[in-house]
Amino acid sequence: MTSSPLLNVEGLSKRFPVAAPAGGSNGNKGGKKKAALLHAVDDVSLHIHPGESLGLVGESGCGKSTLVRLLARLLDPSEGRIEFEGLDLATLPANRFARLPQRSWVQMVFQDPSDSLNPRYTAQDTIAEPCLLLAGMNSSQAAARAAEVALQVGLPPELMQRYPHQLSGGQKARVGIARALAVRPKLLILDEPTAALDVSVQAVVLQLLDKLRREMGLATLFVSHDLNVVRLLTDRVAVMYLGKIVETGPSAQVFEQPAHPYTRALVSAIPGCGPRVRLEGEISSPIDPPPEVCRFASRCPVAQDRCSRQAPVLQGERPSGDSGPSGPGARHQAACHFTRWSLAAAQAV
Amino acid sequence: MHMATVTPLLDVQNFSLEFRTRSGMVHALQHVNLRLNKGEIVGLVGESGSGKSVLSYAMLGISDAAARVTSGSAHFGGLDLLQADDRSLADLRGREISMIFQSPRTALNPIRTVGQQIEDVLRRHAVHTRGRTGPDQALGFRERAVQALREVAIADPERRASAYPFELSGGMCQRVMIAIALACRPSLLIADEPTTGLDVTTQAAVMDLITGLARERGMATLFITHDLGLAAEYCDRIVVMHAGHAVESASTARLFAGPRHPYTARLMSSTPTRDSQLHQLHPVPGQLPDLRRTDLPPCRFVERCDRASAQCNASLPVLDAAAIHGVACWHPLEPATP
Numbered sequence: 001m002t003s004s005p006l007l008n009v010e011g012l013s014k015r016f017p018v019a020a021p022a023g024g025s026n027g028n029k030g031g032k033k034k035a036a037l038l039h040a041v042d043d044v045s046l047h048i049h050p051g052e053s054l055g056l057v058g059e060s061g062c063g064k065s066t067l068v069r070l071l072a073r074l075l076d077p078s079e080g081r082i083e084f085e086g087l088d089l090a091t092l093p094a095n096r097f098a099r100l101p102q103r104s105w106v107q108m109v110f111q112d113p114s115d116s117l118n119p120r121y122t123a124q125d126t127i128a129e130p131c132l133l134l135a136g137m138n139s140s141q142a143a144a145r146a147a148e149v150a151l152q153v154g155l156p157p158e159l160m161q162r163y164p165h166q167l168s169g170g171q172k173a174r175v176g177i178a179r180a181l182a183v184r185p186k187l188l189i190l191d192e193p194t195a196a197l198d199v200s201v202q203a204v205v206l207q208l209l210d211k212l213r214r215e216m217g218l219a220t221l222f223v224s225h226d227l228n229v230v231r232l233l234t235d236r237v238a239v240m241y242l243g244k245i246v247e248t249g250p251s252a253q254v255f256e257q258p259a260h261p262y263t264r265a266l267v268s269a270i271p272g273c274g275p276r277v278r279l280e281g282e283i284s285s286p287i288d289p290p291p292e293v294c295r296f297a298s299r300c301p302v303a304q305d306r307c308s309r310q311a312p313v314l315q316g317e318r319p320s321g322d323s324g325p326s327g328p329g330a331r332h333q334a335a336c337h338f339t340r341w342s343l344a345a346a347q348a349v
Numbered sequence: 350m351h352m353a354t355v356t357p358l359l360d361v362q363n364f365s366l367e368f369r370t371r372s373g374m375v376h377a378l379q380h381v382n383l384r385l386n387k388g389e390i391v392g393l394v395g396e397s398g399s400g401k402s403v404l405s406y407a408m409l410g411i412s413d414a415a416a417r418v419t420s421g422s423a424h425f426g427g428l429d430l431l432q433a434d435d436r437s438l439a440d441l442r443g444r445e446i447s448m449i450f451q452s453p454r455t456a457l458n459p460i461r462t463v464g465q466q467i468e469d470v471l472r473r474h475a476v477h478t479r480g481r482t483g484p485d486q487a488l489g490f491r492e493r494a495v496q497a498l499r500e501v502a503i504a505d506p507e508r509r510a511s512a513y514p515f516e517l518s519g520g521m522c523q524r525v526m527i528a529i530a531l532a533c534r535p536s537l538l539i540a541d542e543p544t545t546g547l548d549v550t551t552q553a554a555v556m557d558l559i560t561g562l563a564r565e566r567g568m569a570t571l572f573i574t575h576d577l578g579l580a581a582e583y584c585d586r587i588v589v590m591h592a593g594h595a596v597e598s599a600s601t602a603r604l605f606a607g608p609r610h611p612y613t614a615r616l617m618s619s620t621p622t623r624d625s626q627l628h629q630l631h632p633v634p635g636q637l638p639d640l641r642r643t644d645l646p647p648c649r650f651v652e653r654c655d656r657a658s659a660q661c662n663a664s665l666p667v668l669d670a671a672a673i674h675g676v677a678c679w680h681p682l683e684p685a686t687p
Binding site for chain 1: 416504519550552554559579581621628630636
């Protein structure tokens with residue numbers, strides 16, 4: 001793609017100080033505690049173009065939510081840049097960001113619509129609130145805008161005066177989406193938007209999200225652990241494991257020909273996807289991980305000695321027939337010594 | 350066409366249950382027929398509010414106080430579950446019928462170690478020697494608890510036995526739940542959405558574990574889920590529920606080759622699969638009917654159904670739970686051609 005990205009994230013890291021026991025999680029009663037750092041997001045780079053949909057997948061605890069909170073500027077990063085249309089948002093402290101006009105650029109749809117709606121606000125109040133707080137509208141303008149978005153997301157006007165407990169799951173999901181769209185964001189972050197919904201409702205909401213995205217030319221970051229859903233709704237996908245992005249590429253290609261062993265295991269765990277890649281071993285600790293060890297090595301079915309001596313970096317596949325350098329520009333990249341293209345490159349040397 | 354005349358392990362017939370609530374009587378289950386044979390893994394599939402969990406709670410005699418059984422029977426082995434007194438049900442639970450609950454973090458006791466919680470079950474039923482021969486027989490409760498953790502593939506079980514639930518990951522807590530449920534080697538396991546909230550890789554590992562142990566021990570399993578894809582992967586037979594009715598029952602292969610109830614077909618076409626495209630997903634129109642209504646039609650899907658006729662508003666055919674492919678519908682879809 002030649003257009004400049006809407007969002008460009010470079011070397012983003014977030015480390016939380018923890019009072020970690022030196023050994024495992026238990027069994028050291030009275031043992032000495034030393035200050036340590038939990039590497040929740042570690043040197044992550046990604047970009048989203050206007051109108052593009054990026055999927056973010058990974059297990060719970062892999063840092064997805066922390067990354068999302070960094071991008072939504074609810075958390076301050078330890079390092080790195082979050083460039084939004086050329087402006088580095090990372091330098092704006094999170095506690096001030098809430099009151100800045102840039103707040104409306106990035107909006108979020110939260111996981112469980114029942115938990116993320118104020119039980120004492122009607123649908124109308126919920127959708128109008130960001131217009132009042134962020135868009136500087138007066139109450140009649142906000143009400144008009146709320147009615148307009150409600151129409152876009154297919155929320156019937158007669159439901160606007162209802163409270164969350166009077167709405168069905170699908171209707172609550174629509175309220176959450178309308179609230180996020182009310183201030184015309186440039187980037188919409190969807191955090192497991194359908195995880196709490198039944199399949200029959202999920203299909204409606206997915207189709208709605210896709211329609212809105214196309215109509216409004218909205219860039220979206222779609223976070224989910226349901227890979228079938230991610231595949232349907234995204235152009236590109238990034239797979240995260242313990243704070244690092246381990247594979248990224250066009251969604252169809254990543255799911256059909258996963259390059260990283262972790263992605264292979266993820267894809268094979270989708271019901272009905274043939275032979276299972278079993279992951280043995282335990283997830284290594286995100287607390288002060290040794291930088292030279294591949295984070296996935298402890299569970300990896302193809303790990304070798306080299307993986308604990310040299311951590312792999314994201315490396316791209318050369319487009320077929322292209323003899324140019326493989327590198328960060330490539331569309332499909334994975335952080336593993338044993339991808340098809342890493343092996344091919346090693347052989348060429 | 351009936352299956353061989355074996356006595357089913359669990360036989361639920363014409364089972365109806367309602368809840369008295371402030372806003373009226375909720376007709377949660379109506380004329381439900383369900384059979385489970387020994388060693389069989391059956392998936393009970395339906396959306397939220399379809400009555401899957403209510404049915405399983407009723408089998409264990411742990412229904413809410415506002416619940417009342419209004420018709421039908423439920424037999425487990427030779428025992429009439431609806432007539433049995435509290436004492437014999439208490440003896441049965443955890444020993445013959447066990448349950449894995451939906452959310453392990455809320456189902457486990459937060460202030461007791463997981464080892465103690467497994468020991469509790471063993472002590473209650475005093476069965477640490479049951480079903481075991483050889484050197485195992487001499488094991489004490491503590492050793493048996495550790496053994497139970499080992500059987501669910503928890504690494505370093507001796508140390509983990511003294512961990513509290515908050516110290517373990519979600520997948521690990523679910524394994525502990527399974528260890529508790531299976532500690533007494535029950536002949537029927539009810540697993541209520543055992544993988545909700547778990548990651549796909551963990552989900553696969555937990556399902557492999559449950560079904561693996563079930564096959565190894567010949568344990569019948571009722572697997573409650575809203576995920577048709579997951580049920581397809583692990584179950585011998587699937588029973589589909591909609592709004593308190595069991596609407597279809599068939600072997601997994603048959604059901605997926607050709608669903609006969611319009612609801613099942615709709616449910617399948619609304620589930621994203623590996624190959625589906627977004628525009629190919631067909632949501633189920635309408636919503637579950639309000640189960641408090643006094644004018645509920647005989648077929649509770651009739652208002653969402655495109656095959657409905659006047660007959661559907663007059664009566665409903667009975668689902669034959671023993672049939673090879675049972676369906677409660679007057680206008681079912683054509684069966685799959687073999």
